[in-house]
Amino acid sequence: MAGHSQFKNIMHRKGRADAARSKLFSKLAREITVAAKLGSPDPAMNPRLRAAMLAARAENMPKDNIQRAISKATGGDSDNYEEIRYEGYGPGGTALIVEAMTDNRNRTASDVRSYFTKSGGNMAETGAVSFMFDRVGYIEFDASVADAEAMFEAALEAGADDVASTDDVHEIYCEQTSLNEVSKALEEKFGEPKASKLIWKPQNSIAVDDETGEKLVRLMETLEDHDDVQNVYVNFDLSEALLAKMAG
Missing domain, CATH: 3.30.70.980 (YebC, transcriptional regulation domain)
Known part of the structure; x- marks a missing residue:
């Protein structure tokens, strides 16, 4: 898993450099609001809320933003978001799990499906790859x-x-x-x-060639850039050469 972890760290750093902070903070705030709405607004009593706040602090999200997201849940004026998990196959027979939080299921499903199709993969039924x-x-x-x-x-x-x-x-x-x-x-x-x-x-990771790896990286970047997508999980490893190219 070391190569996979290194890949995720590179993606994470790249995302922080390239993506708009407002989009990142919006996703973090959405998770905080939903977590607070589903459970206690006290992170000591709500592990999911605590996890969301840790993620926000790790990205240097201002305390005021965090508190505002919690208050939005307890105030009853938050939007109703539905949590959905999408599963699919990427190039090279790789498996991806996409976790989304959306107020429009049809829009999000259509977008995610198109991303898989354009990459040469396909979206599958829930349970098709999560095993x-x-x-x-x-x-x-x-x-x-x-x-x-x-x-x-x-x-x-x-x-x-x-x-x-x-x-x-x-x-x-x-x-x-x-x-x-x-x-x-x-x-x-x-x-x-x-x-x-x-x-x-992933229970096992698939090694992919660099051409396939670059297609998968583009697919992940596109998915993670979508406003409704919260997390993407994969079961592939990239070569050291491609990791070095990405890091550079």
């Missing part, structure tokens, strides 16, 4: 908070299943039902994590 992924808890810390061995030992002691450490980050995986417990235990030792959320983790 190739595991729904797990994910916690992320900067590499600077501890060395790999210390993080590995602490994570296992907290109840995690696996840890992947790189020069940039520690990525901790656990059962989805244990996410809140593991996250709090690690926070007591290392401070607030950069992320603590549920994700779709």
Whole structure:
């Protein structure tokens, strides 16, 4: 998963440099509002809201924006968003899961389907590719908070299943039902994590050639640029040469 993680980090940095901050903040605010509306407006009592606020703080979203998003939910004047998961196949037989939050199901489905088609892939029925992924808890810390061995030992002691450490980050995986417990235990030792959320983790990753990889990167960029798309998960790895080209 190291190459996959590196790819996601490059995409993340690129997104922050290229995409409008207002669009990013809008997506973060939408998740905060929905999380607060579905549960308690207190992040200590609402793990999903806490995860959304962590994501917002990681992107330096102003506190006022975060509070406004929570207040919008409790004030009852928020839009009604529907959470939808799309699944499909990209170039090279790769699998993608797209999580969206929309107030217009037909518009979003039409857009996502067209993106898959234009890339040479196709959208599939719900469940068609999700069986190739595991729904797990994910916690992320900067590499600077501890060395790999210390993080590995602490994570296992907290109840995690696996840890992947790189020069940039520690990525901790656990059962989805244990996410809140593991996250709090690690926070007591290392401070607030950069992320603590549920994700779709591929059971196996497919290596793709550079031509296919570039098509997949364009598909992911197009999907992630859509206002209604919150997350995109994939099961492919890129070559070191293409990763280096993207990083440059």
